[in-house]
Amino acid sequence: MNREQWQQKGRGHRQRLRDKFLDQGIEAFSDGELVELLLSFGTPRSDCKAAARAALAHFGSLPAVLDAPGHELRGIKGIGPKNVFALQLIQGVARRYLRQRLKGKHYLHSSREVADYLIHTMRGLEREVLTVVFLDSAHGIIDARVVAEGTVAVNTIYPRELIKEALAHNAAALVIAHNHPSGKLMPSSQDQELTRSLYLACSFLHIRLLDHLIIGAGKEVYSFADHGRMEQIREQCSGLLAQLG
Known part of the structure; x- marks a missing residue:
């Protein structure tokens, strides 16, 4: 031939x-x-x-x-x-496509689509990234953005930068997500400390942090809210917020 x-x-x-x-x-x-x-x-x-x-x-x-x-x-x-x-x-x-498809949808009714978007964009990354889903007062999805790259921990994520992004989007509530390049889904002590710090920072400006999602190597997603950890954080922070409020 x-x-x-x-x-x-x-x-x-x-x-x-x-x-x-x-x-x-x-x-x-x-x-x-x-x-x-x-x-x-x-x-x-x-x-x-x-x-x-x-x-x-x-x-x-x-x-x-x-x-x-x-x-x-x-x-x-x-x-x-x-x-x-x-x-x-x-x-x-x-x-x-996946990101723009989310805009305007109710978060609680579209949580699977949010998870699909996060899995697609964060799975397989060699470095950690922190993505924030911005929500309005009715929990409609405004946008989703990567706000930090590198090691995601309380000493590397600056709450004021996240709050600035939330205010720029006129967000009333947030869902944060980060990936574990190791593939493990269980949150570390640093993950819990970061969630607590961001919860407090958001609460001072009457912005609700609804959940923290961890993206592993496959299609599984770990939800702080689904596992009762957000409720524990709310209880831990309620006393301090009452004293400061």
């Missing part, structure tokens, strides 16, 4: 993948076919099947491929800068 015939065969294969998506939707695709199609957006004249298989074998799953840093992706044979761009673009679009 000469080069022209090989290229024609490749174009026919990619067109069949596109037609398959249009006719049957994404559920008809294997993870390998999805990665192959995404890679082909970066290099439309290249055969991306082997590179897609190698990426999945190396990283272990479709989410892991999409979450992978660019330099690690470029270590896979057949994946270059244009392929990395295609993968990271679809990841960025998905994150923006």
